[in-house]
Amino acid sequence: MTQNTSSAFWNKIAEKYAARPLDDPEAYEVWLAQVISCLKKTDRVLEVGCGTGSTALRLAPHVQSFLAADFAPRMIEIAEEKWATDGADNLRFVCTDPFSEELSPADGEPYDAVMAFSFLHLVDAPDQMVQHLANQLRPGGLLITKTVCLKQLAFVFVPLIGLMRLFGKAPPVKMVGAKELDEMMLSAGLKIVEEQNFGQKVLQRFIIARKA
Ligand SMILES: C[S@@+](CC[C@H](N)C(=O)[O-])C[C@H]1O[C@@H](n2cnc3c(N)ncnc32)[C@H](O)[C@@H]1O
Numbered sequence: 001m002t003q004n005t006s007s008a009f010w011n012k013i014a015e016k017y018a019a020r021p022l023d024d025p026e027a028y029e030v031w032l033a034q035v036i037s038c039l040k041k042t043d044r045v046l047e048v049g050c051g052t053g054s055t056a057l058r059l060a061p062h063v064q065s066f067l068a069a070d071f072a073p074r075m076i077e078i079a080e081e082k083w084a085t086d087g088a089d090n091l092r093f094v095c096t097d098p099f100s101e102e103l104s105p106a107d108g109e110p111y112d113a114v115m116a117f118s119f120l121h122l123v124d125a126p127d128q129m130v131q132h133l134a135n136q137l138r139p140g141g142l143l144i145t146k147t148v149c150l151k152q153l154a155f156v157f158v159p160l161i162g163l164m165r166l167f168g169k170a171p172p173v174k175m176v177g178a179k180e181l182d183e184m185m186l187s188a189g190l191k192i193v194e195e196q197n198f199g200q201k202v203l204q205r206f207i208i209a210r211k212a
Contacts, residue, residue, distance in 0.1 A: 045113045080093050110141065117145065
């Protein structure tokens with residue numbers, strides 16, 4: 001199975017992405033604390049679409065090992081630069097496709113937690129991606145996601161993103177719905193244990209789902 005979305009857009013905007021301030025720092029801290037509260041010191045974690053690694057750098061000290069991946073080389077270079085300053089020893093960044101063998105755990109044991117933040121709406125087939133990520137988990141392991149859900153406002157965002165793409169200002173974006181996202185989780189053998197908006201943002205769904 002392959003995803004053919006180009007990494008060129010993300011590579012080009014990596015510096016800008018790294019420099020941008022958080023939209024809502026308070027909501028981010030609350031959300032991060034919630035993610036940390038469901039992790040254990042013994043957990044082996046995979047994050048896909050990690051960008052410049054800000055969240056991985058914050059989460060890694062709370063688990064045993066943390067592998068963070070992104071397909072845009074410049075995103076990973078910046079993540080590694082940040083890591084070199086104050087990164088935890090158990091954190092490793094890798095530039096690769098989410099379906100790559102490189103992301104299989106070295107010891108063959110599935111992950112305790114797999115994460116994807118602001119990511120699922122950017123892949124060609126979000127349902128296949130959810131299934132793939134679920135496949136990387138041990139039974140009882142957690143898939144933790146935050147996803148931009150634009151489907152209810154597709155009439156605004158489809159033309160807007162289309163126009164932005166003409167000028168190289170946006171990547172391809174899937175119009176994912178919150179309900180659809182729930183169904184993807186269920187079809188992938190996951191049970192949703194927590195679901196809410198990210199802060200006040202009704203278009204960003206934070207979901208914690210457990211593999212049966
Ligand atoms: C919106 S950014 C989110 C970054 C980070 N997770 C965060 O929350 O700040 C999306 C990231 O996903 C990566 N990405 C997009 N599509 C991808 C794909 N098909 N495979 C791997 N990475 C992808 C991009 O390179 C980018 O770094």
